Amino acid sequence: MSDTRTWQRRVWAQLYTTGRSFTWGHWAVVFAILASLVLLALETEPDLPANWRRWITLADAVIPILFAGEFALRVWAAGASRQYSGLVGRGRYFRRWVVIFDFLAFGPELIVMILFPELWAAARWVRLFRLFRLLKLFSMFPAFREIGLAVRDAGRRLVATVAMAGILLFCAAALLHVIEADVQPDAFGSIPRALWWAVATLTTVGYGDVYPVTAAGKTVAGFVAILGVGLVALPAGILASAFAERLGSARQRK
Known part of the structure; x- marks a missing residue:
């Protein structure tokens, strides 16, 4: 049990930002977010070469899976905090707006991709959920959080x-x-x-x-x-x- 708690703390420290220096886990998430947004822009270009489009489609399928894995690790590692330990704590964790936006950043696209692959390939509106990754990005930087608190104050x-x-x-x-x-x-x-x-x-x-x-x-x-x-x-x-x-x-x- 203590080993599990230790690993939870290690994963939580890698993926959760509290204003300290970024870890490799933080930078990996930032890179994945920026890469997904760049791909979102490139795939709207009608003159994109066919081989590029195939690679972009493959990356579009892989990135939501990576975000789903990162989300699952966050949920599991949340047990390292007393506030979020146990079923009641996990429920409290899922009620945070940051967690909701984290899920919207990959959940709808992943669900449509698995259940309706032909719709996922053609529906542009599904890609719009990737914009929630920007909110995820903002939540990772303390300066953006300060701006959000200032907006709330005003x-x-x-x-x-x-x-x-x-x-x-x-x-x-x-x-x-x-x-x-x-x-x-x-x-x-x-x-x-x-x-x-x-x-x-x-x-x-x-x-x-x-x-x-x-x-x-x-x-x-x-x-x-x-x-x-x-x-x-x-x-x-x-x-x-x-x-x-x-x-x-x-x-x-x-």
Whole structure:
């Protein structure tokens, strides 16, 4: 029993990150995540040589199996912690959002690959689950965790900013609909149609495919564009403040 616990601790130390230096196990997981994402990008290239595509398909089949093995080792090694030992502890371990994302990073693709191989080869939507591996990657680096905690700390302020953005979007779309509907019915004939212009203007993207042509519409659009500059900068300031507060608290604890 003691030998099992010792091996569990060794595996846990290799695969679980607590802010210390990366082990070879951590780097192996990072490499597998990055390789799978590179393959996801390459296989969408229509001019990819046939022999390359065969190797990529083989790698796509192997990588989920590797992640499944790593996940099984994590679950087994979790017994090294008193918090996660036993059946009750394992249940507590499975309720962690990191563990759920770990499973989504390989589980759906592996299930479809085993049960419906013809669907796995053709369905692009199955590959989208690989994006959960990015969340797994973020959870491995302490800096990303600090950013996530800063977002959580600033949650209410960010929600208020999103609410302000929604109000401005709707008001801008409604105003331009009233002003420009008769002149440009295709672009501003309804508030839902005008919302595309409002989004492009408030986010300062400015695609230019839809724009007001009347003097009143241009005047309103100018005010909306100015408000958009401040609205986009506001969440960045809120996040920067929350991140600075969290870093300051971390320094004080040290």
